[in-house]
Amino acid sequence: MELAKTSSRARLSLALVAALAVSGCAGSGGLFGSAGGAGGGSGPTTAGAFGDPSSPQYFQQAIGDRVLFAVDQSTLSPEAQQLVSQQAAWLMTNGAYTAVIEGHADEQGTREYNLALGARRASAVRDFMVAQGVADSRLTTVTFGKERPIEICSNESCYAQNRRSVTVLSAGPSS
Amino acid sequence: MRRAFLSALIAGLATAVLSGPVQAQSNPGPLRIEITEGVIEPLPVAVPPFVAETPQATELARQIAEVVAADLEGSGLFRVIPESAYISPITSFSSPVQYADWKAINAQALVTGSVTVAGDGRLVVKFRLFDVFSDAALGKGLQFVASQSSWRRMGHKVADAVYSRITGEGGYFDSRVVFVSEQGPKNAREKRLAIMDYDGANVQFLTDSSAIVLAPRFSPTGDRVLYTSYATGRPQITLLDVAQVRSQPIGSATGGQMSFAPRFAPDGRSVVFSLTNGGNSDIYRRDLTSGSQSRLTATPAIETAPSFSPDGRQIVFESDRSGSQQLYVMSASGGEARRISFGAGRYGTPVWSPRGDLIAFTKQNQGRFHIGVMRVDGSEERLLTSSFLDESPTWSPNGRVIMFTRETSGARGAPSLYSVDISGRNLRRVPTPGAASDPAWSPLLP
DSSP: OHHHHHHHHHTHHHHHHHHHHHTTSOOOOOSSOOTTTTOSSOOOOOTTGGGOTTSHHIIIIIIISEEEOOTTOOSOOHHHHHHHHHHHHHHHHOTTEEEEEEEEOOSSSOHHHHHHHHHHHHHHHHHHHHHHTOOGGGEEEEEEETSOOSSOOSSHHHHHHHSEEEEEEEESSOO | OGGGSOOOOOOOTTTTOOOSOOOOOOOOSSOOOOGGGOOSSOEEEEOOOOEESSGGGHHHHHHHHHHHHHHHHHTTSEEEOOGGGOSSOOOOSSSOOOHHHHHTTTOSEEEEEEEEEOTTSOEEEEEEEEEGGGTEESSOOEEEEEOGGGHHHHHHHHHHHHHHHHHSSOOOSSOEEEEEEEESOGGGOEEEEEEEETTSOSOEEOSOSSSOEEEEEEOTTSSEEEEEEOTTSSOEEEEEETTTTEEEESSOOOTTOOEEEEEEOTTSSEEEEEEEETTEEEEEEEETTTOOEEEOOOSSSOEEEEEEOTTSSEEEEEEOTTSSOEEEEEETTEEEEEEOOOSSSEEEEEEEOTTSSEEEEEEEETTEEEEEEEETTSOSOEEOOOBSOEEEEEEOTTSSEEEEEEEOOSTTOOEEEEEEETTSOOOEEEOOSSEEEEEEEOOOOO
């Protein structure tokens, strides 16, 4: 929790700048997430929206839409479990939303393996949410392997941010 | 002299297919390169400009000889002697060769040729190969006929014949490479499928950059390409008809499944690939005609990157069932698999050689990536390259050269294509328009 949340908060202002710079770039596209493009946590904010606990902005920024993973791992750390529990609770409270869970990997791996690893990570988050009570039908997963890093340096400080899942909200039923 | 040429089959203008059989001549004379030994000293060869038999052929006669020279030199097996060293020019294709002039500059082999623009506009290319120090021709002359637009292929055909006669192995120059062309920043990379000649000429884009595309693979006849596309927002194996430039997804993504890492069976009728079920990736085989699908692996591990043996009876793939990525071989119908990689580090992306003798792979060890080869039983592992990130090996049609992706590190890092021969020599960057990854080498063109 602390790890994921702190880092996503600390990087909020940077992420907003990034969102401006890349807005319109191709992504897997939920309504409120920037999905495959710049990654999560970078949706539009308006004054006050942050404080509305039923807003997607609250989900992204107050709860955190991202979970980080250890090298080669797809198991959820205790902190990650706490974060995903909060994501699950939010989804159960806000039944109008569905979510796509993206799984990502860092660049230190072969392409195919990283696709499989991203699928594992996304699935781990989804399975945990389902166990918390979120309806299976509201969740889908997609892997981006190492195709969409959010940080682009080639050392562990970036890799740690790239080994992630991002929960991207959409309004309405899942397709 | 003309009687010596093998008569060429007539190829249709529209198809631009070259005619004329090119056969490896078994010629165990003094002029011979043993590729398996790893060539340290390239063979000196002279490739003077071809003789233009008609005025329209003047430019092409020089350009075709340049393609031949570039192919031979690029193989690392030959050293092309610069034209400035030549004592006498070749002004007539049919005149006897002045061997002494070529011996004097130590040309071990001499390639001569002629180019004619025929009455119907087609190009006729003839060539002969000489073993200079034996005062003799090496094999018969050959003639190729094709449309003028395929003049580079004529050069590649000549170079393949020269390579074959001197090495005793099949050539690889008249071939193509399909790859992923990349542009844009690392966190928003745009990817398009592209196809080009093996030497980087004649680049053509096959998809736009609206969706991520990954890891294209040629069909055994080179007319179709399998790849992974995000056109639906999720990874989905896709089949592309190269001539029509038309794509269609294979299978339908049901129940949230994702598919990737496709590769053709040697008969071109079925495909192996990875499919996810809940977060688990297993290997499946699908018949392209009937759509029937069978599951070949069934473990909770990551199983991916399958590649058939050339006889279609076995499949090599990677799995982390032991706890880390390793290589395994199983029957083409699935079942028990035998681990073949046991060295330090982890192994992925295995590709069976078209000769059947070796498996190329990517190895990660101590923070470095390597392209390597091993025998199919896992013995005699050899690493050919080392860098920050090398991956995705693909074999030349003759199984003697490997092309792969090399990516540089850092925020401005980008991938390029490289080739290396199986002895680890002759590392070369393959020219591409911008960044490029995931090469797949076609079979030798017809």
